[in-house]
Amino acid sequence: MKNPLFLRLRQRLSVWPETVITLGDICQIYWDGKREEAIRRIPVYKVRPEDGDLVIIDIMQVIARLRSAYPETELEITGASQIIVEVRSARKRPKGILVALVWLLLFIGSGLAIMNFHTDVSMPEVHQRIYYLITGEESRHPLWLQIPYSIGVGLGMILFFNHIFKKKISEEPSPLEVELFLYQQSLDQYYIQHENKENQRTKT
Template sequence: MEQTVYIRLRHRLQTRPNATIFLKDIAQLIADENMYEQLKELKIYEVSEKDRNMIVIDIMRVIRLMTMTIPNTEIQTVGPSQIIVEVVAKKRKVSLPLFILVWLLLFFGAALTIMNFHEDVSMRAVQQRIYTIMTGEIDANPLIFQIPYSFGLGLGMILFFNHLFKKRLNEEPSPLEVEMFNYQMDLDNYISIHENKESMRQVDDH
C-alpha cells in the first residue's frame, strides 16, 4: 500500500559555503513518523565553490531523490516549485570610518533634499504669509511656526518609516519595507527563472 508524503518547499534558505543541504533544511514534511525520520536527513545538495552565491533547487530534483530513497511513495507537493539557496560567507566586521562616512553622506544628503524642496515650494514665504494673516504683523522669521514645523517634520518621518532607531512602533509595515519586499520578490522570481537549470533549455542542450 502506497504511503503519502506531503512536502512544501521553503521560499528561501541561507547556508554557508561547502555546506551540505538536507531535505529538512529546505522543506516542511508531513509523513509517517518512520518515513519522516528517514526523509528529513536525505541529502539534497552539496554546496561547492562553483555555485557562487545563489542556487535554485527544483522540486523535481527533490521528488526524484525522495522516490529513490523510498520507492512506492505518493508525493503531494504544496506551495512553491523551487527554493532559492543563498550562500552567505562569514560576515566581515563593519569598518567604523566607512560607517561614519556613509552616515554623514546620508545625513547631509537628506538635509539638502529637504531644504531644496522647501525652497522650491517657498515654504518660508508661506509661513510668513500665514503669520501675517493670523497676527497682522510682519515677521521675517516666524519662529512660532518654524520651530513646531521642524519637530513635526521629524515626527512625521518617524511615523512614516514606523521605526524609532531599532524599535518598531506597530506591526504595520512601512512603505519602505513594502517596496523592499516587492523588490526582493521580483529579484527572487528573476533568479528562479534564470538560475533554475531545469526550467530553461538552450538549443544546443542535450
C-alpha cells in the same frame, strides 16, 4: 488506505559553504511519524565553492531523491517549484571611518533635499502668510510656526519609517520594508527565470 507524503517546498534558505542540504531543510513534510524523520535527513545537495552566492534547487531534484528512496510512495506536492538557497559568507566588520563618511553623505544629502523642496514651494513665504492670517501682523521669521514645523518634519520621518534607530515603533512594516520585500521578490523571480533559461540552454 493510501498514505500520501505531503510535501511543500520552502521559498528561501540560508546556509554556510560546504553545507549538506537535506529534505528537512528545504521542505515542509507531513507523513507518518515513523518515516518522516528519516525523510527529513535525506541529503539533496551539497554546496560547492563554485556555486557562488546562490543555488536554485528544483522540485524535480527533490522528487528524484524521494523516488530513489521510496519508489512506491504517493506524493502530494504544493507550493513553489523552486527554492533559492543563499550561501552566506563571514561578515566583515565595517570600518568606522567608512560608516562615518556614509552617514555624513546621507545626512547632507537628505538635508539638501529637504531645503531644496522648501525653496521650490516657497515655504518661508507660506509661513509668513499663515502668521499674518492668524495674527494680523507681518513677520519675516515666524518662529512659533517654523520651530514646531521643523520638529514635526522629524517626527513624521520617524513615524513614516516606523523606526527609532533599531527599535520599531509598531509591528506594521514601514514603506521602506515593503519596498525592500518587493525588490527581494523581484530578484528571486529573476534568479529563478535565469536559472531555468540556463538549464534549457544546457539541454539543447
